[in-house]
Amino acid sequence: MTTTDSPQIAHTHSHPTPETHLTAEEQEWVNAFMNDTTLFLGPDPEIMREHSIAERTPLETRILANDLDPLVADRIRRRLAGALDEAFEMCESMGAAPGAKWADLSVAVYTASGDVAYMSNRGVIAFSAVLHHPIRHIMKYWKDEPTVGINPGDGFFHNDARFGMVHNTDQSMLVPVMREGEVIAWVGATIHEGENGACEPGGMPSGSETPFDDGLRGSPMKIVERGKLRRDLLTFLQHSTRDPKLMLADIKVKMGAVKRVMDIVDQSIEEFGVETFVGSIRMTVEDVEEEVRRRITEMPDGTVTVNQFVDSTLKENILIKFAAKVTVNGDRLIVDLRGTGPEIINRAINSPLASTKAFLSQAILSYWWPDLPRSTGALSPIEVISDEGTWADCSYDAPTGQNLQASFRAFSALQIAYAKLQFSVTEKYANVLAPWFNQINNFLWGGTTQHSEQVGNLCADLNGMSGGAKPFQDGEDAVAPLFCAMADTGEQEVMEEEVPFLQLVSKRVVRDNQGFGKFRGGMGYEMIVAARNTPNWGFMTVTSGASFSSVAGLFGGYGCPTYPLAMVKGINIFDIVKKDPSQFDLSMERVMNEQPFEGGKYQTYHMGLQFDVAQEGELYMIAQGAGGGYGDVLERDPENVLEDLRLDRISDRVARDIYQVAWDPETFAVDAEETQRMRDAERQARLKRSKPYAEFVKEFVKEEPPADVPYFGSWGQENDEHLYATVWGHNGPERVEGTVDEIPLITVPNRHVVKIGQLEERIRELEERYEEVTQHRT
Amino acid sequence: MKVPMTEYLYIDLESERWQCRVCAHDLGDARGNYKEGTLVYDRNPEEIHSPHIDPTKYKYTFSPDPGFCRILEYCCPGCGTQIEAEYLPPGHPPTVDMIWDIDSLKERWARFGENAVDVINYGPDENALADLRPRYDEAATAPAAQS
Numbered sequence: 009m010t011t012t013d014s015p016q017i018a019h020t021h022s023h024p025t026p027e028t029h030l031t032a033e034e035q036e037w038v039n040a041f042m043n044d045t046t047l048f049l050g051p052d053p054e055i056m057r058e059h060s061i062a063e064r065t066p067l068e069t070r071i072l073a074n075d076l077d078p079l080v081a082d083r084i085r086r087r088l089a090g091a092l093d094e095a096f097e098m099c100e101s102m103g104a105a106p107g108a109k110w111a112d113l114s115v116a117v118y119t120a121s122g123d124v125a126y127m128s129n130r131g132v133i134a135f136s137a138v139l140h141h142p143i144r145h146i147m148k149y150w151k152d153e154p155t156v157g158i159n160p161g162d163g164f165f166h167n168d169a170r171f172g173m174v175h176n177t178d179q180s181m182l183v184p185v186m187r188e189g190e191v192i193a194w195v196g197a198t199i200h201e202g203e204n205g206a207c208e209p210g211g212m213p214s215g216s217e218t219p220f221d222d223g224l225r226g227s228p229m230k231i232v233e234r235g236k237l238r239r240d241l242l243t244f245l246q247h248s249t250r251d252p253k254l255m256l257a258d259i260k261v262k263m264g265a266v267k268r269v270m271d272i273v274d275q276s277i278e279e280f281g282v283e284t285f286v287g288s289i290r291m292t293v294e295d296v297e298e299e300v301r302r303r304i305t306e307m308p309d310g311t312v313t314v315n316q317f318v319d320s321t322l323k324e325n326i327l328i329k330f331a332a333k334v335t336v337n338g339d340r341l342i343v344d345l346r347g348t349g350p351e352i353i354n355r356a357i358n359s360p361l362a363s364t365k366a367f368l369s370q371a372i373l374s375y376w377w378p379d380l381p382r383s384t385g386a387l388s389p390i391e392v393i394s395d396e397g398t399w400a401d402c403s404y405d406a407p408t409g410q411n412l413q414a415s416f417r418a419f420s421a422l423q424i425a426y427a428k429l430q431f432s433v434t435e436k437y438a439n440v441l442a443p444w445f446n447q448i449n450n451f452l453w454g455g456t457t458q459h460s461e462q463v464g465n466l467c468a469d470l471n472g473m474s475g476g477a478k479p480f481q482d483g484e485d486a487v488a489p490l491f492c493a494m495a496d497t498g499e500q501e502v503m504e505e506e507v508p509f510l511q512l513v514s515k516r517v518v519r520d521n522q523g524f525g526k527f528r529g530g531m532g533y534e535m536i537v538a539a540r541n542t543p544n545w546g547f548m549t550v551t552s553g554a555s556f557s558s559v560a561g562l563f564g565g566y567g568c569p570t571y572p573l574a575m576v577k578g579i580n581i582f583d584i585v586k587k588d589p590s591q592f593d594l595s596m597e598r599v600m601n602e603q604p605f606e607g608g609k610y611q612t613y614h615m616g617l618q619f620d621v622a623q624e625g626e627l628y629m630i631a632q633g634a635g636g637g638y639g640d641v642l643e644r645d646p647e648n649v650l651e652d653l654r655l656d657r658i659s660d661r662v663a664r665d666i667y668q669v670a671w672d673p674e675t676f677a678v679d680a681e682e683t684q685r686m687r688d689a690e691r692q693a694r695l696k697r698s699k700p701y702a703e704f705v706k707e708f709v710k711e712e713p714p715a716d717v718p719y720f721g722s723w724g725q726e727n728d729e730h731l732y733a734t735v736w737g738h739n740g741p742e743r744v745e746g747t748v749d750e751i752p753l754i755t756v757p758n759r760h761v762v763k764i765g766q767l768e769e770r771i772r773e774l775e776e777r778y779e780e781v782t783q784h785r786t
Numbered sequence: 787m788k789v790p791m792t793e794y795l796y797i798d799l800e801s802e803r804w805q806c807r808v809c810a811h812d813l814g815d816a817r818g819n820y821k822e823g824t825l826v827y828d829r830n831p832e833e834i835h836s837p838h839i840d841p842t843k844y845k846y847t848f849s850p851d852p853g854f855c856r857i858l859e860y861c862c863p864g865c866g867t868q869i870e871a872e873y874l875p876p877g878h879p880p881t882v883d884m885i886w887d888i889d890s891l892k893e894r895w896a897r898f899g900e901n902a903v904d905v906i907n908y909g910p911d912e913n914a915l916a917d918l919r920p921r922y923d924e925a926a927t928a929p930a931a932q933s
Contacts, residue, residue, distance in 0.1 A: 308890065309891070310886035310890075312884055313884075314883070315881045317855075319854055428883065431791055432902065434905045439910065440909055557835070557850050557873050563792045563793040564793070566834055569849065570835065571846075571848065572844065572847060572848060574839065574844075596839065612839070638793070691866030692866065695861070701821055701822045701823070705880065710876075717853065717875070723878060725881065
């Protein structure tokens with residue numbers, strides 16, 4: 009449930025309806041008139057703000073009034089689970105999208121109302137908490153609409169997150185299961201397709217400034233009619249994106265996957281009957297909801313607060329807060345997102361609330377209780393308090409091209425909160441865990457391939473997020489994305505057959521790229537790419553975390569470092585290496601520090617690079633992120649420190665200054681006595697340099713955010729409805745404060761215009777200093 | 787009874803106090819914010835996450851920008867164990883990250899009837915066995931714990 013009118017909510021965007029004094033008959037006339045004259049059926053707030061499972065349908069009520077044999081229900085469930093996993097593998101094997109090939113998809117069975125009853129074990133779990141929205145829309149608006157309707161064999165497509173999707177790059181195929189003219193269930197397949205016709209290739213534009221820049225705006229539409237793919241709509245969809253072949257191929261792949269599940273659904277209904285089938289899937293949804301409530305009661309009552317700070321709009325550096333207070337009270341769990349920064353109306357980082365909630369569910373079903381069936385029931389009993397108009401609950405008019413910036417923070421908020429909520433719980437369903445890395449440090453790309461095809465998509469390295477440390481072992485390196493169980497980072501050599509760039513360095517761990525701790529987080533790897541053999545190519549990156557660490561550690565452990573994008577423009581590395589093969593010794597550290605290539609323009613950038621045209625052989629370099637560390641660094645086993653040192657995973661500095669270990673540089677043997685002395689001394693040094701909390705707070709805490717940093721969100725947590733923001737007026741940036749509806753619309757100026765202004769000002773200064781008189785005509 | 791609430795923090799149910807698991811140092815009222823009982827250091831993040839690429843040449847270097855990010859290191863005043871490391875914008879009030887309902891916690895463990903440090907583990911993994919017993923000598927340190 010999203011609370012919008014409970015006493016806990018001070019702010020609401022709804023307005024009271026004036027008293028109408030209409031009779032029932034008159035009201036009916038008004039309703040009929042309004043229905044007949046509706047100009048536009050946009051996302052329905054009644055559908056989009058609700059994440060609880062639907063009320064039972066009359067059929068479900070009737071069936072569940074009688075006892076349903078749980079063993080039969082389990083047989084149906086297992087059969088569906090097998091079919092869904094098989095359909096998942098079909099998509100993975102046949103899908104044209106890179107995302108499909110590396111598990112960024114899911115296949116599911118839904119109740120008639122759209123609640124996910126069961127989902128493929130692998131893939132994106134977040135889809136279990138977001139795809140009920142489009143089905144509810146179809147059932148509410150299209151089922152009885154004479155020009156649309158729902159018939160056996162129909163299939164519905166959508167991709168727009170404002171109608172319920174993780175983000176606009178995902179595309180669905182939702183197919184009704186019908187008996188005697190009634191919808192009794194749904195089967196759906198959803199794939200991260202990549203290219204969607206946005207202002208930049210690849211489907212996740214960091215540069216979008218309006219919703220129209222986000223690409224295809226597919227509201228739920230009937231793309232398949234009685235088993236036949238509608239060519240007119242297909243053509244429209246193909247025509248709207250850069251990769252028409254991909255669009256056709258994967259719509260067919262999704263139809264095939266759904267057909268496979270549908271066969272098993274039909275067999276199950278034939279064997280057990282409609283009522284048993286419908287009852288079984290509804291029972292699964294309700295059982296999950298009930299079990300989640302029970303597990304909430306196992307956690308101690310209290311409030312855990314997680315504040316996160318994101319350092320970029322993907323065009324300029326800012327600080328925007330993602331606030332979360334997670335309260336357990338008996339069988340209630342309340343996630344209060346107030347204090348989160350306001351939306352920025354011309355930047356791509358905003359997220360619709362439904363997409364944000366999907367990642368609350370992702371945390372619950374993958375990191376809290378991974379044993380539960382992936383179902384809408386998992387998030388259903390959890391209450392969410394959120395102010396519409398914030399960047400995690402954005403308005404219809406906000407661009408959302410890179411909404412993962414906000415929605416992934418919902419995941420991290422619950423992942424971090426759970427480490428504290430669950431610590432004292434005796435029966436755990438997942439291990440205590442430091443924060444998982446939460447950015448898709450990756451290259452998106454687009455242009456003309458060596459086969460003369462237009463493409464736009466991304467490297468599968470987005471799946472190379474590193475795991476957080478556990479209290480008993482180090483985190484795993486580049487193991488899996490937070491959003492996708494058992495994904496893969498793909499084979500670069502396979503990709504190079506299809507796209508005109510090479511990963512000159514791929515999957516080499518970056519030294520010191522580590523969340524330090526008693527147990528360290530998993531480490532991220534380096535990627536260096538360069539375009540080759542293409543008339544037209546470019547790269548982009550879509551993440552934050554170049555100035556403020558994206559994840560912290562847990563219980564004394566440190567978080568990840570920050571990550572730059574480094575580029576060397578104006579060179580052709582292929583020519584250089586051809587002349588001198590020794591120059592193939594590439595690493596970001598060596599290339600950027602030694603600047604070995606004459607004529608190269610060496611530069612760093614934050615990780616939000618809009619589509620950048622790449623000449624042949626120019627270098628683009630990034631690193632995957634590290635997971636958070638666990639526990640005090642001084643408790644790390646010195647042998648583990650030395651093992652990392654031997655493998656060049658850490659530098660001498662980190663071994664000596666962070667972990668406080670002494671060793672013999674010849675033999676790498678730990679000097680246990682000296683290590684003990686160093687660690688004792690460091691503990692004493694901590695006591696000496698640190699201040700009592702009250703004294704520290706008095707000195708450290710300021711009334712307001714730093715004046716020179718554009719800041720968005722509450723300051724502290726005592727009054728999370730009072731937000732700070734930076735707005736740009738006639739005289740440049742200006743700090744404002746107030747509730748979310750009191751703060752003016754935030755539009756960030758074009759950064760190039762800002763830079764030109766700064767440069768012009770500098771020119772004026774220099775002209776004055778050197779008394780050069782120049783007439784500047786405007 | 788002592789209930790481990792994090793790797794280094796107990797709540798002592800009888801005294802209703804936060805306590806360091808390493809040295810038994812008293813960290814304040816368990817109904818309040820344990821951070822109030824700690825010592826804190828404002829760490830320049832460049833000292834932990836040092837630059838990999840030359841900061842004199844480049845703006846983004848793998849090091850957090852100290853104008854954007856600070857690391858607040860909380861340690862136990864008794865033993866210097868680092869209890870928490872919090873990444874915050876400069877000047878932002880420290881997050882009160884945990885407030886527990888102590889009456890409910892007491893009732894829960896009374897109902898459960900087992901000693902918390904004996905039954906809490908790190909999770910279902912076969913390696914997730916936890917030894918969350920006090921690291922200090924309970925008999926020797928108990929009188930000093932209420933300092």
